[in-house]
Amino acid sequence: xxxxxxxxxxxxxxxxxxxxxxxxxxxxxxxxxxxxxLEWVVGSCASLLAAFGARAARVAATGxxxxx
Amino acid sequence: MNGWLLAAAVVLALGVAPALWGATTGPLRRRVVAxxxxxxxxxxxxxxxxxxxxxxxxxxxxxxxxxxxxxxTLVYARLLAAELAADPPTARVTRAMTVLSAAAxxxxxxxxxxxxxxxxxxxxxxxxxALLTAGNTISGRAVSGTTSLPREAHDG
Amino acid sequence: MSRKARLWLxxxxxxxxxxxxxxxxxxxxxxxxxxxPYGERAVRSALARHTANVISSVNFDQRAFDTLGEESILFAxxxxxxxxxxxxRDEHSEPPETVRVDPHVRRYALIALPVxxxxxxxxxxxxxxxPGGGFQGGVIVATALHLLYIAIDYKALERIRPAAxxxxxxxAGEAAYVLLGTAGLLAGSVFLANFxxxxxxxxxxxxxxxxxxxxxxxVEVAGATVVLLARFLDQALEIEGxxxxxxxRQDEEANRS
Amino acid sequence: xxxxxxxxxxTLVVAAATAAVLTRDPARQALVLALLGLALAVLFTALQSPxxxxxxxxxxxxxxxxxxxxxxxxxxxxxxxxGRKRGRA
Amino acid sequence: xxxxxxxxxxxxxxxxxxxxATSRNLIHAVGCLSVCQxxxxxxxxAVGYRRGGTAPVFSDIAPGSxxxxxxxxxxxxxxxxxxxxxxxxLLLALVIQTAKRHGTVDPDELSELRG
Numbered sequence: 001x002x003x004x005x006x007x008x009x010x011x012x013x014x015x016x017x018x019x020x021x022x023x024x025x026x027x028x029x030x031x032x033x034x035x036x037x038l039e040w041v042v043g044s045c046a047s048l049l050a051a052f053g054a055r056a057a058r059v060a061a062t063g064x065x066x067x068x
Numbered sequence: 069m070n071g072w073l074l075a076a077a078v079v080l081a082l083g084v085a086p087a088l089w090g091a092t093t094g095p096l097r098r099r100v101v102a103x104x105x106x107x108x109x110x111x112x113x114x115x116x117x118x119x120x121x122x123x124x125x126x127x128x129x130x131x132x133x134x135x136x137x138x139x140x141t142l143v144y145a146r147l148l149a150a151e152l153a154a155d156p157p158t159a160r161v162t163r164a165m166t167v168l169s170a171a172a173x174x175x176x177x178x179x180x181x182x183x184x185x186x187x188x189x190x191x192x193x194x195x196x197x198a199l200l201t202a203g204n205t206i207s208g209r210a211v212s213g214t215t216s217l218p219r220e221a222h223d224g
Numbered sequence: 225m226s227r228k229a230r231l232w233l234x235x236x237x238x239x240x241x242x243x244x245x246x247x248x249x250x251x252x253x254x255x256x257x258x259x260x261p262y263g264e265r266a267v268r269s270a271l272a273r274h275t276a277n278v279i280s281s282v283n284f285d286q287r288a289f290d291t292l293g294e295e296s297i298l299f300a301x302x303x304x305x306x307x308x309x310x311x312x313r314d315e316h317s318e319p320p321e322t323v324r325v326d327p328h329v330r331r332y333a334l335i336a337l338p339v340x341x342x343x344x345x346x347x348x349x350x351x352x353x354x355p356g357g358g359f360q361g362g363v364i365v366a367t368a369l370h371l372l373y374i375a376i377d378y379k380a381l382e383r384i385r386p387a388a389x390x391x392x393x394x395x396a397g398e399a400a401y402v403l404l405g406t407a408g409l410l411a412g413s414v415f416l417a418n419f420x421x422x423x424x425x426x427x428x429x430x431x432x433x434x435x436x437x438x439x440x441x442x443v444e445v446a447g448a449t450v451v452l453l454a455r456f457l458d459q460a461l462e463i464e465g466x467x468x469x470x471x472x473r474q475d476e477e478a479n480r481s
Numbered sequence: 482x483x484x485x486x487x488x489x490x491x492t493l494v495v496a497a498a499t500a501a502v503l504t505r506d507p508a509r510q511a512l513v514l515a516l517l518g519l520a521l522a523v524l525f526t527a528l529q530s531p532x533x534x535x536x537x538x539x540x541x542x543x544x545x546x547x548x549x550x551x552x553x554x555x556x557x558x559x560x561x562x563x564g565r566k567r568g569r570a
Numbered sequence: 571x572x573x574x575x576x577x578x579x580x581x582x583x584x585x586x587x588x589x590x591a592t593s594r595n596l597i598h599a600v601g602c603l604s605v606c607q608x609x610x611x612x613x614x615x616a617v618g619y620r621r622g623g624t625a626p627v628f629s630d631i632a633p634g635s636x637x638x639x640x641x642x643x644x645x646x647x648x649x650x651x652x653x654x655x656x657x658x659x660l661l662l663a664l665v666i667q668t669a670k671r672h673g674t675v676d677p678d679e680l681s682e683l684r685g
Contacts (some may be wrong), residue, residue, distance in 0.1 A: 025428060050338040051236070057384055060383035125531065129663060131343060132343060246577065260618065267633075280646035281641075294650075510597075540652060552597055
């Protein structure tokens with residue numbers, strides 16, 4: 001039982017981070033004026049960083065790591 | 069005779085100057101609302117100047133101000149909460165504030181979108197308009213709504 | 225030296241400075257003139273190094289050593305603030321009060337924080353192309369983190385912001401800048417030389433060391449600003465007591481177990 | 482037209498600076514300083530220097546007011562109401 | 571018009587000095603100091619301006635297609651704005667320290683407290 005609960009919690013965490021990551025990468029591509037490979041790489045790294053920031057902020061704000 | 073620069077000058081003279089007057093005189097509640105209005109109008113002026121000078125890279129100024137303007141007003145709402153709670157802005161001022169922050173951005177951003185034509189910068193402009201409208205309605209609510217908090221504790 | 229005498233002295237001195245400033249103003253070349261010798265040379269050498277934003281090229285390539293000086297001023301100022309605002313022996317800190325905030329404002333903060341963070345990183349990354357750079361982007365990233373305090377409460381910010389980590393980021397930014405400089409030295413030319421290939425114009429990899437120095441400054445400014453605000457927030461919200469002039473010290477000591 | 486904008490922005494900066502100096506209360510001065518920052522950003526854009534305007538916006542809109550108001554809160558907390566219980570955070 | 575920005579910068583500087591000298595609150599004095607600093611930004615950028623010129627940032631225009639203003643003064647002012655904010659923070663930290671040690675932030679009262 002504990003393993004599935006931990007599994008679903010991990011799933012929810014990755015779902016949230018991946019969700020934020022996709023939205024923020026899209027936002028990055030809107031911000032830049034010219035799209036090339038390096039922009040994609042730097043954009044996805046920055047978006048990943050911001051996605052983890054988003055999750056940490058939500059956990060810090062709500063005090064619980066569960067979904068809000 | 070560049071129309072966009074003229075529009076920017078008009079917004080500066082008829083919008084930001086009275087906001088400066090409002091922020092230097094009168095009760096504290098009106099000053100905070102005036103600062104919020106000034107941040108909103110200066111962001112719109114930045115977008116107009118970007119189009120007027122034919123320099124798309126100036127839009128980043130509007131982008132940053134659309135995000136940091138409301139944050140600045142929230143700083144006042146948070147740190148002057150005691151004084152603002154004691155003497156909250158009148159309902160009339162609050163309504164005028166919400167109407168302005170809902171009406172002004174589209175009024176400026178839509179003609180700019182028409183002028184820039186379809187493409188990535190159009191999406192960027194719409195994004196800035198959305199950020200600005202959302203940010204200013206929230207900061208307007210935070211400034212005026214400090215007392216009318218829902219009684220139940222804030223949700224998770 | 226009564227207050228009135230000081231005002232008179234201020235008036236006389238002020239008028240003197242005003243007259244000198246006016247004379248100097250009328251000797252300066254007219255506003256909007258076309259003679260900018262340094263400007264043309266700076267633009268020419270920036271374009272030679274494939275850096276689109278000439279101001280970043282001036283800051284991080286032609287005058288990189290001055291920017292190292294400014295960065296050290298920033299580092300020293302933050303160091304001074306940390307030392308001044310530390311919690312002294314006769315002070316004690318308590319957890320900050322939780323504040324009830326409008327749920328809409330909370331939701332806005334949780335959405336605006338990652339967006340602002342991303343815009344700050346965008347401004348840093350495109351420092352050598354479009355307007356922006358390490359200094360502006362660093363401040364925006366730091367302000368993004370503090371949306372948690374501004375719109376929610378200080379406890380939330382403390383959970384997400386271990387002050388030690390940002391102090392390390394502050395120092396790491398400064399160290400990275402100096403290391404990049406010495407790398408130029410090791411590459412056989414001058415300290416802080418632009419030894420990397422310049423890449424194609426107006427792309428993210430253009431400008432040689434300019435983007436890397438930009439990133440180093442961005443990390444340093446973001447870390448410095450977070451540490452700075454951490455000290456101010458602790459002082460204003462948590463640390464109580466402390467010496468309030470001579471008399472206050474005894475009773476503070478008394479009730480401090 | 483560009484000169485008109487420079488003159489307009491200059492008058493805003495001069496008015497905001499004079500107002501910032503004449504506002505004796507630090508909390509209210511922080512507000513006017515924020516407006517001075519906005520006027521400066523418009524002037525820098527009119528003088529064709531977007532990098533400096535961006536720097537002024539980043540620093541002047543949220544960072545400086547936050548520090549000023551935190552200092553006011555710390556000093557005011559000690560100056561007049563030295564009591565334990567202070568206003569909400 | 572050819573002198574207006576320089577005179578405006580001079581006026582802002584003098585107003586800042588007046589505020590600094592006659593201030594009765596150290597936090598107000600720090601605010602006036604940042605007003606003085608901003609006058610130097612106005613002067614420097616006014617010196618670098620070229621009528622009809624645009625910003626020397628070539629991410630969206632071709633180099634050499636339009637006259638540009640002077641980038642060197644902009645680089646000077648850019649870093650100065652951020653460093654100025656950090657120095658303001660250091661001054662505010664000193665003000666907090668003074669308030670703790672002497673219980674007051676009025677410069678006139680401070681000058682009477684010896685040690």
